[in-house]
Amino acid sequence: MTHAFLPAFLHSLARRVALRSPSSPVADSLPRRFAARSAALLLTCAALGSGGAALPLTAQARIKxxxxxxxxxxxxxxxxxxxxxxxxxxxxxxxxxxxxxxxxxxxxxxxxxxxxxxxxxxxxxxxxxxxxxxxxxYRWRTSAYADGTLDANGVLHGNLYIQGTGDPKLVPEELIDLVQKIHKAGINGIDGALVLDKRYFDASTRDLPPFDDDATAPYNVGPDPLLYAFKSLSFTLTPSPDGSVAIDVLPALSQLQIDNQMHAVNGPCRGDAAAVSPTVTPQPNGTVVASFDGDYSVRCGPRTINVAVLDHSAFFAGGFLALWQQTGGTFSGATREGPVPVGARLVATHQGPMxxxxxxxxxxxxxxxxxxxxxxxxxxxxxxxxxxxxxxxxxxxxxxxxxxxxxxxxxxxxxxxxxxxxxxxxxxxxxxxxxxxxxxxxxxxxxxxxxxxxxxxxxxxxxxxxxxxxxxxxxxxxxxxxxxxxxxxxxxxxxxxxxxxxxxxxxxxxxxxxxxxxxxxxxxxxxxxxxxxxxxxxxxxxxxxxxxxxxxxx
Missing domain, CATH: 3.40.710.10 (DD-peptidase/beta-lactamase superfamily)
Structure with missing residues (x-):
């Protein structure tokens, strides 16, 4: 699908990494009964002192x-x-x-x-x-560097480097800012490599085993210096009376293709999300195919399935290049990991939320x-x-x-x-x-x-x-x-x-x-x-x- 930055996407992503229950909107205001006492929760108590003063009683003494x-x-x-x-x-x-x-x-x-x-x-x-x-x-920074030369058409004859520092909320609404700033620096095409600098976290923190057997569950996604959209895809299935099932996905990945063999049928809505979850298969040519097959009841209505896929580097590269191409950028090189060289010049920096x-x-x-x-x-x-x-x-x-x-x-x-x-x-x-x-x-x-x-x-x-x-x-x-x-x-x-x-x-x-x-x-x-x-x-x-x-x- 073409890129669309839905206002609810950011919060739904944040919820789904840990929760199995359906998301619901956050209340805009607190109940009146809570507002009357909320200040009491925030009082700085004289008994605790101020300015980092020592607390009056140790935990061990309190236990005794x-x-x-x-x-x-x-x-x-x-x-x-x-x-x-x-x-x-x-x-x-x-x-x-x-x-x-x-x-x-x-x-x-x-x-x-x-x-x-x-x-x-x-x-x-x-x-x-x-x-x-x-x-x-405090704000995390995600920065872009370039080496090589830039011609009159805005094509970078060299590599573009993306350096991450672990921004936990680098979702499409945030990453598009970095993409647009790179364009404003005059770069519209890249004929070198897209290089990801992930040295901020030690390599031992990556590719960790999942907490449990549900390896594709978003809550099992591990940390990464270039964490993008929690390394998870949201597939939304919408059945139609004509027998078709529309499948939309967020965020967009440049290498992702959807093989939709779903059929909308009448009858009761049965089964859980696993029955309509995709099979995600990397292909030899670098593409990734998400295959859907089977019947889906019209009575089920729209349903969103969240799946963690790929490794962090492939996911980030695919997400960045999808936004890059959607904003008119061209890319003809490969993607890899590596450090920003000493001589590379800073071309753009995105600061994440506070x-x-x-x-x-x-x-x-x-x-x-x-x-x-x-x-x-x-x-x-x-x-x-x-x-x-x-x-x-x-x-x-x-x-x-x-x-x-x-x-x-x-x-x-x-x-x-x-x-x-x-x-x-x-x-x-x-x-x-x-x-x-x-x-x-x-x-x-x-x-x-x-x-x-x-x-x-x-x-x-x-x-x-x-x-x-x-x-x-x-x-x-x-x-x-x-x-x-x-x-x-x-x-x-x-x-x-x-x-x-x-x-x-x-x-x-x-x-x-x-x-x-x-x-x-x-x-x-x-x-x-x-x-x-x-x-x-x-x-x-x-x-x-x-x-x-x-x-x-x-």
């Missing part, structure tokens, strides 16, 4: 204060206990911390110091660190690929490119230590939570949420979190309860993992930090327990509790057990 022995008596709200019982989740599988904003002594703590898999609540660590280290106005916008997409839609690119960018900026996960983990841990956030059991892998090797304690996440709320980036950070009953991954939760519209909550989902972490503005005018991590084979059934916890906090944590025995964290120095089951995270 709250849990003086291995088995102590604490309390859980009765609705939460009921939700856990119905889900068959034992208390040993859940870790909970509730604190009033500005007071780091938990009013509710269960297994608070136990290392747990956090799923996508780990994005809180990455995004808060990124905002603090890089600044909310980090504040990126963080909003990462947290609202739980975008794994964007989070992984941000994670590596932190390592590249703090410890010099090329970025590696080890550099990034070290940079974040050093920052948190300087920021007086005690995260003794923090284990970082890729910064997105799409990992069985990332661990954190509920108490550590509570520390981070307290510090973030008292930091210079508080407003940007808090506003990036999904709002219960309104948007993001919380848009369909607590819609008819008091907590709806009054809770900024990051969710986390893996197989055997459910997690929530964020802030709740309660009916009594107070604001609370809430963290709950469940690691259990029955965790999927425990969503009601988490919703009950958020509603209980909204109503005011002075209601009834159910007494429970609170096993403290695993012994110091012990390693969390790995779980072999895997699934996408959000």
């Amino acid at each position: 204060t709250t849990h003086p022995s291995v088995n102590v008596t604490t309390v859980l709200p009765q609705p939460v206990m009921l939700g856990l019982q119905r889900a068959h989740v034992p208390l040993s599988s859940i870790s909970v911390v509730v604190e009033k904003v500005g007071d780091r002594t938990p009013i509710l703590a269960l297994n608070a110091g136990k290392p747990m898999m956090p799923a996508s609540t780990m994005k809180l660590v990455t995004t808060y660190s990124g905002l603090s280290i890089l600044g909310p106005e 980090l504040s916008d990126i963080v909003r997409d990462i947290n609202k839609f739980s975008n794994n690929t964007m989070a992984r690119n941000l994670f590596l960018t932190i390592g590249a900026t703090e410890e010099k490119a090329p970025a590696t996960p080890a550099k990034s983990a070290r940079a974040i841990e050093d920052f948190l230590r300087r920021d007086s956030v005690d995260m003794q059991y923090l284990t970082l892998d890729n910064g997105s939570g799409l990992s069985r090797d990332e661990h954190v304690t509920a108490l550590s996440l509570a520390d981070l949420l307290q510090r973030a709320n008292a930091s210079p980036v508080a407003q940007v950070f808090v506003e990036s979190l999904p709002i219960a009953g309104v948007d993001g991954t919380m848009r369909n939760r607590l819609t008819n309860q008091g907590a709806g519209g009054n809770a900024h909550i990051k969710t986390g989902t893996l197989r055997d993992v459910r997690a929530i972490a964020g802030y709740v503005a309660s009916a009594d005018g107070n604001s609370y930090v809430v963290v709950s991590l469940i690691n259990d084979p029955h965790s999927e059934a425990a969503r009601a327990a988490h919703d009950a916890l958020l509603e209980w906090v909204y109503q005011g944590p002075s209601q009834g509790f159910t007494k429970v025995s609170d096993p403290i964290a695993e012994p110091r120095g012990s390693k969390p057990r790995k779980n072999p089951h895997k699934r996408g995270t959000h």
Whole structure:
């Protein structure tokens, strides 16, 4: 299809990298009941100090204060206990911390110091660190360089180099800016090579195995210095009464061809997206054919299928050349990877959206690929490119230590939570949420979190309860993992930090327990509790057990 930059494409791409559920538009405004208390979430509390002052009480001291022995008596709200019982989740599988904003002594703590898999609540660590280290106005740069000569017709007799720094949101609406700037520099044709400079991230960060068996799932797309449109295609199938099925695709790739053998038929709409997913096959001549075959019911209506295809370099090259040719550019060379030579001249630079916008997409839609690119960018900026996960983990841990956030059991892998090797304690996440709320980036950070009953991954939760519209909550989902972490503005005018991590084979059934916890906090944590025995964290120095089951995270 001819190029069309749909306004909704950018956000739908951001959502689909991590989510399996259908996308829905983000609400334009917050409910009135939330607006009345939103300022309370952003207050810089005197108890936390200001200007980077040391926090008044270490996490270890708080654990000792709250849990003086291995088995102590604490309390859980009765609705939460009921939700856990119905889900068959034992208390040993859940870790909970509730604190009033500005007071780091938990009013509710269960297994608070136990290392747990956090799923996508780990994005809180990455995004808060990124905002603090890089600044909310940080922008990624994607630059074009040229060597050789330019003739009177605007043909470059040499190579065009594209150098990436990991822009997480380089979608068609953004990349077209670079293409147009290259044209404005007088270049209309290229008879040399298109060379991709991807040295900003270490080669070890590329071609990583997928998290699970669904290799074409967009949430499995790994990081890349020249990440384009999340390396995913959106095919939209539209059946017609005449028996045809129209197939449109975004973004356009220069090497992509569609073989459409679909037939629209009458009858009930059955089957899932896999039944109409394409077979994508690279050809010897360099083209890529997406083949569709079979019957498609008219009653199904339009359906969009998202598929991750090709490798990052082939995907970026195809996307760039599609835009280049659509804007009148010519190209007769080959594409390859390589460094920008010392003598090449800069011809154009595109600056991506500000980090504040990126963080909003990462947290609202739980975008794994964007989070992984941000994670590596932190390592590249703090410890010099090329970025590696080890550099990034070290940079974040050093920052948190300087920021007086005690995260003794923090284990970082890729910064997105799409990992069985990332661990954190509920108490550590509570520390981070307290510090973030008292930091210079508080407003940007808090506003990036999904709002219960309104948007993001919380848009369909607590819609008819008091907590709806009054809770900024990051969710986390893996197989055997459910997690929530964020802030709740309660009916009594107070604001609370809430963290709950469940690691259990029955965790999927425990969503009601988490919703009950958020509603209980909204109503005011002075209601009834159910007494429970609170096993403290695993012994110091012990390693969390790995779980072999895997699934996408959000």
